Amino acid sequence: MAYDSNDHHKNYINAEKGIWSWMTTLDHKRIGVMYLFATMFFFAVGGIFAMLVRLELFKPGPFFSPDTYNKFFTLHGAIMVFMFIIPIIPAALGNFFLPIQIGAKDVAFPRLNLLSWYIFVTGSLLLVFSIVSGGVDTGWTFYTPYSIRTATSVILATLGVFVLGFSGILTGLNFVTTIHKLRAPGMTFHRMPLFLWAIYATAIIQVLATPVIGITTALLVMERVLHIGFFDPKLGGDPVLFQHFFWFYSHPAVYIMILPGMGIVSEVITAFSKKHIFGYHAVAYSSLAIAGISFIVWGHHMFVSSQSPLANFLFSLLTMLVAIPTAIKVFNWTATMYKGSISLKTPMLYALSFLFLFTIGGLTGLFLAAISVDVHLHDTYFIVAHFHYVMMGGTVMGLLAGLHYWWPKMFGRMYPEKWGKLSCALTFIGFNLTFFTQFWLGKMGMPRRYHDYLPEYTPLNIASTVGSWFIGAGMLIMFIYFIWSLFKGKRASENPWGGKTLEWTIESPPTTHNFHKEPVITTGPYEYGELKTTGEA
Amino acid sequence: MAEHVVPHHFHSAEQAFESSKLGLWLFLVTEILLFGGLFVTYIIYRAMYPDMFHEASHHLNRPLGFVNTLVLICSSFTMAMAVNKTQHNKSNRASQYLLLTLMFAATFMVIKYFEYMHKFHDGLLPGAHFTNTEITHPKADLFFSLYFMMTGLHGTHVLVGMGLILWVLIRSNRGHFGSHYSTPVELTGIYWHLVDLIWIYLFPLLYLIG
Ligand code: HEM
Ligand SMILES: [Cu+2]
Numbered sequence: 070m071a072y073d074s075n076d077h078h079k080n081y082i083n084a085e086k087g088i089w090s091w092m093t094t095l096d097h098k099r100i101g102v103m104y105l106f107a108t109m110f111f112f113a114v115g116g117i118f119a120m121l122v123r124l125e126l127f128k129p130g131p132f133f134s135p136d137t138y139n140k141f142f143t144l145h146g147a148i149m150v151f152m153f154i155i156p157i158i159p160a161a162l163g164n165f166f167l168p169i170q171i172g173a174k175d176v177a178f179p180r181l182n183l184l185s186w187y188i189f190v191t192g193s194l195l196l197v198f199s200i201v202s203g204g205v206d207t208g209w210t211f212y213t214p215y216s217i218r219t220a221t222s223v224i225l226a227t228l229g230v231f232v233l234g235f236s237g238i239l240t241g242l243n244f245v246t247t248i249h250k251l252r253a254p255g256m257t258f259h260r261m262p263l264f265l266w267a268i269y270a271t272a273i274i275q276v277l278a279t280p281v282i283g284i285t286t287a288l289l290v291m292e293r294v295l296h297i298g299f300f301d302p303k304l305g306g307d308p309v310l311f312q313h314f315f316w317f318y319s320h321p322a323v324y325i326m327i328l329p330g331m332g333i334v335s336e337v338i339t340a341f342s343k344k345h346i347f348g349y350h351a352v353a354y355s356s357l358a359i360a361g362i363s364f365i366v367w368g369h370h371m372f373v374s375s376q377s378p379l380a381n382f383l384f385s386l387l388t389m390l391v392a393i394p395t396a397i398k399v400f401n402w403t404a405t406m407y408k409g410s411i412s413l414k415t416p417m418l419y420a421l422s423f424l425f426l427f428t429i430g431g432l433t434g435l436f437l438a439a440i441s442v443d444v445h446l447h448d449t450y451f452i453v454a455h456f457h458y459v460m461m462g463g464t465v466m467g468l469l470a471g472l473h474y475w476w477p478k479m480f481g482r483m484y485p486e487k488w489g490k491l492s493c494a495l496t497f498i499g500f501n502l503t504f505f506t507q508f509w510l511g512k513m514g515m516p517r518r519y520h521d522y523l524p525e526y527t528p529l530n531i532a533s534t535v536g537s538w539f540i541g542a543g544m545l546i547m548f549i550y551f552i553w554s555l556f557k558g559k560r561a562s563e564n565p566w567g568g569k570t571l572e573w574t575i576e577s578p579p580t581t582h583n584f585h586k587e588p589v590i591t592t593g594p595y596e597y598g599e600l601k602t603t604g605e606a
Numbered sequence: 607m608a609e610h611v612v613p614h615h616f617h618s619a620e621q622a623f624e625s626s627k628l629g630l631w632l633f634l635v636t637e638i639l640l641f642g643g644l645f646v647t648y649i650i651y652r653a654m655y656p657d658m659f660h661e662a663s664h665h666l667n668r669p670l671g672f673v674n675t676l677v678l679i680c681s682s683f684t685m686a687m688a689v690n691k692t693q694h695n696k697s698n699r700a701s702q703y704l705l706l707t708l709m710f711a712a713t714f715m716v717i718k719y720f721e722y723m724h725k726f727h728d729g730l731l732p733g734a735h736f737t738n739t740e741i742t743h744p745k746a747d748l749f750f751s752l753y754f755m756m757t758g759l760h761g762t763h764v765l766v767g768m769g770l771i772l773w774v775l776i777r778s779n780r781g782h783f784g785s786h787y788s789t790p791v792e793l794t795g796i797y798w799h800l801v802d803l804i805w806i807y808l809f810p811l812l813y814l815i816g
Contacts, residue, residue, distance in 0.1 A: 175615040177625040242632040250625040251615070280636040284643030288755070296734035297751035299647055304733050305745040310650060314643060 101165030146209030158329035172253025192232030241275030255590035267332025330467025342409030415489035419470035426462025451511025477561030499539025681710035
């Protein structure tokens with residue numbers, strides 16, 4: 070490298086000082102960091118609601134009132150989905166690393182990027198106001214006709230979702246444009262890191278699916294304000310139409326959540342196995358395939374909602390198709406690790422957790438894709454367990470893998486490895502205790518969204534609630550050491566893990582313009598030049 | 607004459623323009639999907655209540671709708687001319703065409719205003735607010751819900767378009783654009799054509815089915 074990593078020139082963090090320089094920044098890295106703090110904050114808030122929900126279910130008999138319980142699980146779900154898991158990887162890590170990984174100085178539209186952060190904050194505030202002004206009790210799905218009738222703050226919450234959607238659309242179209250138009254010389258599509266393929270596929274879903282939730286929430290607001298009648302059977306409307314619209318967005322949204330996590334896992338597994346990824350093209354294109362299929366399977370959420378048997382059959386069949394590109398990914402990750410020299414650092418532990426938990430989540434998804442089984446398990450705790458294995462076991466583990474992988478690059482500091490491992494272990498054990506038990510509860514017939522249950526479900530519920538405390542402890546430790554590391558952590562070198570992508574060739578933390586000289590790419594992915602580990606980690 | 611500076615993260619003016627154009631096209635795709643939700647709603651309720659759609663659409667004012675269609679088509683033409691003149695360094699002519707476009711857009715909104723007032727007066731309102739007694743079909747309120755949602759969303763887009771046109775008009779007057787740099791005019795133009803195009807679908811679907 071042309072520079073000496075020990076000379077402390079300006080980086081993106083200290084180049085300009087003061088809150089105002091952050092609030093008006095056009096630097097994609099600063100905007101990424103601002104997203105990271107906002108979304109992680111909501112992760113904590115959503116997590117607190119989760120613990121309260123589990124507290125209620127600790128033993129039979131009410132702890133909170135049923136109304137309060139309904140609000141807690143609605144806010145838990147809505148915050149986790151719309152304010153945390155959908156935005157966090159693309160908007161925080163994607164914003165930070167996408168331009169760097171293609172060798173660009175910034176995203177295509179820096180102003181729009183900042184604007185979408187403000188839109189995100191505005192939407193989040195609307196949702197937060199809905200909590201303050203009495204909460205919402207519809208569940209995060211806002212199903213009609215109940216959402217038209219309930220006296221809670223549905224309008225504020227759905228407006229919040231509407232506004233948040235705009236933020237996602239703008240981020241998505243910014244990313245697609247950046248990838249198409251701003252790649253450095255020699256950075257062909259087939260030389261892009263797999264994280265970017267995943268982000269690219271995600272951005273396409275964001276652009277194509279989000280407008281539909283936009284119009285849906287707009288209609289729901291109109292329904293409540295003007296009684297337009299589209300979803301109200303009393304006025305000649307059809308409540309199932311709402312479900313079609315809702316899931317036309319929200320099923321692809323599940324892939325907005327999981328694809329970026331898969332992208333991270335591809336990066337982390339390659340870096341920590343010290344091998345080329347096995348089947349690069351298959352992993353890359355399977356992201357696009359998953360994105361494509363995600364648009365035609367929404368009906369599996371409506372097997373029991375008066376859908377025609379033919380539609381049920383088709384949606385069931387199409388749903389099972391997703392297993393193919395997904396399995397391709399899982400097999401390729403496994404093959405990458407085979408005979409690799411695996412180093413079990415914290416990011417890798419999270420990536421392995423992802424692999425294990427996501428596989429369970431995915432396989433139980435196949436159960437649910439089979440209509441006869443779904444009819445039995447619909448709206449039971451089996452569903453709750455399944456989607457937590459996918460969303461939390463999958464996406465959140467992937468996110469945490471990425472966060473630990475890139476933390477040294479983003480902030481120029483190392484976190485304490487021992488505490489990282491402890492936190493990961495607590496979370497992993499706690500997670501299985503919390504949610505594996507729920508597969509059983511669901512199979513035994515315990516319904517979801519109830520504040521109380523029959524005595525025979527007690528032991529498994531106690532186990533599940535205790536599990537949630539483990540997760541809580543694991544996450545709390547993580548928050549503490551991350552913040553601690555910002556001030557006291559050991560300085561990170563350029564490339565502590567021996568990563569092969571472009572971000573590991575620049576300073577930690579990067580300078581404002583990322584590269585001193587525009588990089589020229591001459592080789593395939595994960596083999597740019599002869600990088601070596603600086604080994605200071 | 608203001609000199610346009612290519613933002614630092616692009617290599618060339620051309621790359622900057624290509625990026626903006628791709629970004630706008632993607633945005634327009636999202637617009638089409640946004641309206642798409644309403645079109646799907648339309649298809650479903652029209653299939654459920656064909657007679658009602660037939661009857662209710664007679665209560666829309668066809669001549670006014672037709673005039674508005676013409677007005678928008680003219681505005682699309684003047685917008686295209688504005689882009690063309692800008693690219694040929696004829697800023698003055700471009701500004702005149704932009705002003706014309708703006709006036710057409712305003713005409714459209716004025717006519718829409720009178721149409722709406724008429725509907726309000728006749729009690730042809732969405733959903734539960736529907737009070738009209740002339741229409742016999744009991745579910746005609748759904749048609750007017752659709753009418754107001756679709757034309758309302760479209761009208762909002764016209765208003766946004768007017769804001770954009772005004773903004774490029776001001777900049778055009780200041781001589782910001784020419785063959786070296788015309789991105790905002792071109793993008794506003796593309797956006798405006800979409801607004802026009804959507805109306806060309808709305809007009810027959812709502813007004814002419816009777
Ligand atoms: C500490 C970890 C977590 C615990 C203990 C937990 C617990 C729960 C519980 C008990 C419910 C209520 C189930 C019901 O009665 O239907 C629930 C619902 C839900 N959770 Fe979590 N959760 C956790 C993390 C997450 C994460 C990370 C996400 C997503 C990113 C998430 C998304 C959801 C969603 C979407 C619902 C559905 C809410 C609804 O039914 O309206 N959860 N969770
Ligand atoms: Cu789904």
